[in-house]
Amino acid sequence: MIQRKIIPLDSLNLGLEDLREQRLTNAKGSQKQQLIVCASLVDKIPNLGGLARTSEIFAAQSLIVPDLSVTKMDIFQSISVGAADWIDIQEVKEEALLLWLLQKKTEGYWIVGLEQTSSSAPLHQVEIPTNVVKNNNKTILLLGKEKEGIPVQFLQAVDTCVEIPQFGMIRSLNVHVSGAITIWELTRRTRLLQQQQE
Secondary structure: OOOOOOOOHHHHHHHHHHHHHHHHEOOOOOEOOOEEEEOOOOOOHHHHHHHHHHHHHOOOOEEEEOOHHHHHOHHHHHHHOOHHHOOEEEEOOHHHHHHHHHHHHHOOOEEEEEOOOOOOEEHHHOOOOHHHHHOOOOEEEEOOEOOOEOOHHHHOOOOEEEEOOOOOOOOOOOHHHHHHHHHHHHHHHHHHHHHHHO
C-alpha cells in the first residue's frame, strides 16, 4: 500500500503566500528593495561582512558573494553582526558571473557598475531609467575587485557606470565604503520615486 500526503489546497495557498511575503519583506517587516548587491569580485572577508551588514540594513533583496563558506567564518560573522541570518546571501563565482549578469538582464534588471570609466556618471547625478521604475526598480549593483575594479569582460554587461566624486589625493575608497555609499544613494532615489508615484 502506498501512502500519500494530501495537503488541503487552502493550506498550500496560505503557505505559498507566506513564502512570497517572506521574500518581499525583511525580518523587521519592511519592504525589501529590488536591489541585488553583487560582490562576486570582492575577495576580502571584512569587506564582504560589511557589505552583508549594509545590504541588510537597507533591505536589499540579496547579496551575491564569491563563496558561501565565508559566511561561516568568525571575521565575517563579527563584522556582519548576524546580517547573514536576515538577508538572502547567494554564491556566484567569478567564472560564472558574466552568464549570471546576462541572465539577470533578461529578467529585467538594470545593472549598475561602480567603476571609474570615461563614461561614468557621478553618483549623485545618475537617473534611474523610466523602464527600470516601471519594472519595480529591479537593480543590480556590481562592485569591482579591491584594486583593479570591474574587469573589462564584465563591463559589457553593465548598463550604467557610476562613480563617487572625490576631492582628495587617494584614488579610490575601500570597496565596502563605496558600496555602502552607493547602496544608500540608490535606496534614497528609489524611495523618492516611490513617494512621487503614491
